[in-house]
Amino acid sequence: GINAEYGKQWYQRRVREQWYQRRVRGDPVQYGLVEEVGQITDSIEALSAKLNESIERLRNLERNKKALEEDIAVKTNSLNIDQSQCLRLRKTLVWRSYRPATMFLASSVSSRHEPLIF
Numbered sequence: 001g002i003n004a005e006y007g008k009q010w011y012q013r014r015v016r017e018q019w020y021q022r023r024v025r026g027d028p029v030q031y032g033l034v035e036e037v038g039q040i041t042d043s044i045e046a047l048s049a050k051l052n053e054s055i056e057r058l059r060n061l062e063r064n065k066k067a068l069e070e071d072i073a074v075k076t077n078s079l080n081i082d083q084s085q086c087l088r089l090r091k092t093l094v095w096r097s098y099r100p101a102t103m104f105l106a107s108s109v110s111s112r113h114e115p116l117i118f
Helices: 002-025 028-092
Strands: 102-106 113-117
Touching: none
Parallel strands: none
Antiparallel strands: 102 113
């Protein structure tokens, strides 16, 4: 009867109130999920900052690599010029062995020259 109907309405109202209270104030699972979303957001921001820093470092490394490659190209060209043009010239030169500084004086007594070493 009436008591059963009243009990059923009371129970439904109570369930709705509990559901509403959980929606308004949340429950531990919801708080845990919200906290986890915040941690994930912080991690994404930190990783994005590291990514941007790494990209900048990569650009610097690429600039340094390009400068080194240009320097190597200039030096390679210089070596090629040296080998193709200067080496031929060096081969035609006559190299004499080094002698210490000597001075030859003509002697009035003899016809031979005697070295004077300084």
